[in-house]
Amino acid sequence: MMRKKKISIKDIAKEVGVSIALVSYVLNGLEKEKRVSQEIVQKIHAAAKELNYQPNQIARSLRRGATNTIGLIVADISNPFFGQLARVIEDEAAKYNYTVIFGSSDESCSKSASLIEALLNRQVDGFIISPSENCVDQISNLVSKDFPVVLVDRYFPELEVNYVALDNFQATYSAVNMLIAKGYKKIKLIAYKSSLIHMKERVRGYVEAMQKAGLQKELSIKEIRYSQISSDMGKTIDVIVEDNASEALVFATNALTLSGLYALKRNNVEVPGKLAVVGFDGHEAFDFFQPPLTYIKQPLEEMGKESVKILIEQIQGSKKIAHITLKPNVVMRTSCR
Amino acid sequence: MMRKKKISIKDIAKEVGVSIALVSYVLNGLEKEKRVSQEIVQKIHAAAKELNYQPNQIARSLRRGATNTIGLIVADISNPFFGQLARVIEDEAAKYNYTVIFGSSDESCSKSASLIEALLNRQVDGFIISPSENCVDQISNLVSKDFPVVLVDRYFPELEVNYVALDNFQATYSAVNMLIAKGYKKIKLIAYKSSLIHMKERVRGYVEAMQKAGLQKELSIKEIRYSQISSDMGKTIDVIVEDNASEALVFATNALTLSGLYALKRNNVEVPGKLAVVGFDGHEAFDFFQPPLTYIKQPLEEMGKESVKILIEQIQGSKKIAHITLKPNVVMRTSCR
DNA sequence: CTGAAAGCGCTTACAG
DNA sequence: CTGAAAGCGCTTACAG
Numbered sequence A, B: 001m002m003r004k005k006k007i008s009i010k011d012i013a014k015e016v017g018v019s020i021a022l023v024s025y026v027l028n029g030l031e032k033e034k035r036v037s038q039e040i041v042q043k044i045h046a047a048a049k050e051l052n053y054q055p056n057q058i059a060r061s062l063r064r065g066a067t068n069t070i071g072l073i074v075a076d077i078s079n080p081f082f083g084q085l086a087r088v089i090e091d092e093a094a095k096y097n098y099t100v101i102f103g104s105s106d107e108s109c110s111k112s113a114s115l116i117e118a119l120l121n122r123q124v125d126g127f128i129i130s131p132s133e134n135c136v137d138q139i140s141n142l143v144s145k146d147f148p149v150v151l152v153d154r155y156f157p158e159l160e161v162n163y164v165a166l167d168n169f170q171a172t173y174s175a176v177n178m179l180i181a182k183g184y185k186k187i188k189l190i191a192y193k194s195s196l197i198h199m200k201e202r203v204r205g206y207v208e209a210m211q212k213a214g215l216q217k218e219l220s221i222k223e224i225r226y227s228q229i230s231s232d233m234g235k236t237i238d239v240i241v242e243d244n245a246s247e248a249l250v251f252a253t254n255a256l257t258l259s260g261l262y263a264l265k266r267n268n269v270e271v272p273g274k275l276a277v278v279g280f281d282g283h284e285a286f287d288f289f290q291p292p293l294t295y296i297k298q299p300l301e302e303m304g305k306e307s308v309k310i311l312i313e314q315i316q317g318s319k320k321i322a323h324i325t326l327k328p329n330v331v332m333r334t335s336c337r
Numbered sequence C, D: 001c002t003g004a005a006a007g008c009g010c011t012t013a014c015a016g
Helices: A009-016 A020-027 A038-050 A057-064 A080-095 A109-121 A136-144 A168-181 A197-212 A226-243 A254-266 A284-288 A300-315 B009-016 B020-027 B038-051 B057-064 B080-095 B109-121 B136-144 B168-181 B197-212 B226-243 B254-266 B284-288 B300-315
Strands: A069-074 A099-104 A126-129 A149-152 A162-166 A187-192 A221-224 A248-251 A276-280 A294-297 A323-326 A329-331 B069-074 B099-104 B126-129 B149-152 B162-166 B187-192 B221-224 B248-251 B276-280 B294-297 B323-326 B329-331
Touching (some): A009 A020, A009 A038, A020 A038, A057 B057, A069 A080, A069 A109, A080 B099, A099 A109, A099 B080, A099 B099, A109 A126, A126 A300, A136 A149, A162 A168, A162 A197, A162 A300, A168 A187, A168 A197, A168 A248, A168 A294, A168 A329, A187 A197, A187 A226, A187 A254, A197 A221, A254 A276, A254 B284, B009 B020, B009 B038, B020 B038, B099 B109, B109 B136, B126 B300, B136 B149, B149 B300, B162 B168, B168 B197, B168 B276, B168 B329, B187 B226, B187 B254, B221 B226, B226 B254, B248 B254, B254 B276, B254 B284, B300 B323
Parallel strands (some): A069 A126, A187 A248, A248 A276, A276 A294, B069 B126, B126 B149, B149 B162, B248 B276, B276 B294
Antiparallel strands (some): B294 B329
């Protein structure tokens, strides 16, 4: 390849006629502490600039035992929810001088396991993970090694681990209450088939709101499989339309909403005339659906920022476990009366 | 932090009672080549498993001078175009046993420069970059050092550098021809104000199609500033609607289309009755716009895969420069008659 | 104020 | 078949 050999501190040391230790000190701003003479400080900086020195972070990482790198594992980076989260995390991490390596787990345990292993081998200093179903062991394994982790979006209540999540119960609870207040009774929740806490809580929020209003007889939950989302959703909506037994639909995630909107559109369902709809998370498509969708909004920015902040604290040795729950808010549009 | 000390090959060597070299050999599958005795091979594998050994990639990277890491720089990871591209690149890189570190440049030269520097310091083995305007120097600097780079989406024609891009000329050329064939004459292009080749080519495709049809007098191009997209677009669409002098609009990127759709919707423009519209790249929102948008589609998957393939070849020492141009296709819907 | 040296965890020629 | 040793590019106690 004939690539030019990279300049190291050794080259600078030679150029200036001084030991590599000195070079390292001044390049790390320790010249005061180590009381390096002004003259040498100048010369070293000059040489570094002249030779266009770039520190080798890999060597530094090996020596220091820290890489200033965060491992980010999400379900799918191409899902806008996670893409936006990743962006916030990237920017926030940069403020602390961290870079991020990411991976998409596709909600698969084995993929997630191999991602964690790969990033661990790459010596990331900590993880921000949106964990998949049934993967508690992977996480608890990290936790038991005192490895810095913060879970985001989802978490495992049985595990003593940092997390930043939406108040998922509140999210559906308040959305359903809003629907009830508007006079809807036959309200159906469309959720993922999942044992993950965020989904359980969203379901619970729906159930409690219904029960509190004395609508337990109207409880109706449809569970969609993540891996079969479009076919499951298609059939589900077809049935709902045919049965004509629901007045309102609440979707429990962004992807579910989107998928549901396609099916509703295909069925030419009149919203909210025939069926009221409440979405989750927000998406440009919600704005162009007819009518613009009312949805439950997550504070993504805060979620990303908090995750990074907590992770950095952990990396710096904090022992206290943070559980951050963020408030959703319902963005009112016209997909319910 | 009291984290448990990580297991190294030294520990395995001690456990088995053998030198670290042997351990390294068998863990790297060189036991045949180095003719290590079967017995020791077994013992080493057993010890590695028992101690739950995980190789330190940082140490390996330092020694080998390669990190098996790709640096990916896009304009904005939260933009679905780039999010999807990132996903393809991630998956493809994984097949070659590479991980990816990403950064978002926000189309800013200085941000892009500091990203490149940071990733270079982290010793990435190569870059996949969607370069920003006026940042040729950064790229040519890498190229002149023989550093593996492949540009994606955009490139610099004056630079001898690998790229994978859309046939941008063809994209607008065929879309505009399609419009002309349908009888539209007053066709307006809404593009970014940019000197980047992909934009120039999209403009050229429009211009040539118009000229070839003898419509040079109808040429009309509006340039939007990236940093002011929503205000520029708002005003632009307002004027178009007021002037009532255009029959069809062609948008030159995904973000422009999306932004334009919001403005069209706000103005209650009847599409295609009042104005035909052709979008770029595809987006769920295009599907829910009334009517579903006709758009120019990029082969994203191929684009990502090709980039990785070429980059890996470069990393492995290939000298030949690849210029890949991919064909767009127009997805016909009903936003033009 | 400065330098020689150890060591982070690997890989890999070299010697036997 | 196996081991001792150098070295990747840094940081950092230690000694003077």
